[in-house]
Amino acid sequence: MEAEHPHKRIIEKMVDAALKEKLRHLARKYNQKYVLDIWVEMAKKGGAKPYASKLTWKPGMTISQALDCLDNYCHSMEVEIREKYSGEEE
Numbered sequence: 001m002e003a004e005h006p007h008k009r010i011i012e013k014m015v016d017a018a019l020k021e022k023l024r025h026l027a028r029k030y031n032q033k034y035v036l037d038i039w040v041e042m043a044k045k046g047g048a049k050p051y052a053s054k055l056t057w058k059p060g061m062t063i064s065q066a067l068d069c070l071d072n073y074c075h076s077m078e079v080e081i082r083e084k085y086s087g088e089e090e
Contacts, residue, residue: 008059015066022074030081038080 027035061069 011063011066014063015070018067018070019074022070026074026078026081030078030085034081034085035077038077038084041080042077 023035023039
């Protein structure tokens with residue numbers, strides 16, 4: 001069994017907090033229901049699997065790289081929100 005990197009849990013908490021903030025931002029920008037609907041659709045499609053390369057924390061990544069992955073993931077969500085809900089009133 002591989003030993004866990006000592007900073008892994010700290011980094012995971014930081015990424016979790018950043019993800020929550022980005023989701024809050026999307027909910028304020030578009031609509032909380034839209035963000036939740038897209039999140040549920042993603043879960044039904046297998047969770048974050050289609051986005052795994054964009055979101056997965058990999059040992060050796062810098063914090064900057066992890067945040068870039070998070071930005072890409074949230075951008076993908078935003079594109080889906082715009083595509084699905086364009087023209088709808090919020």
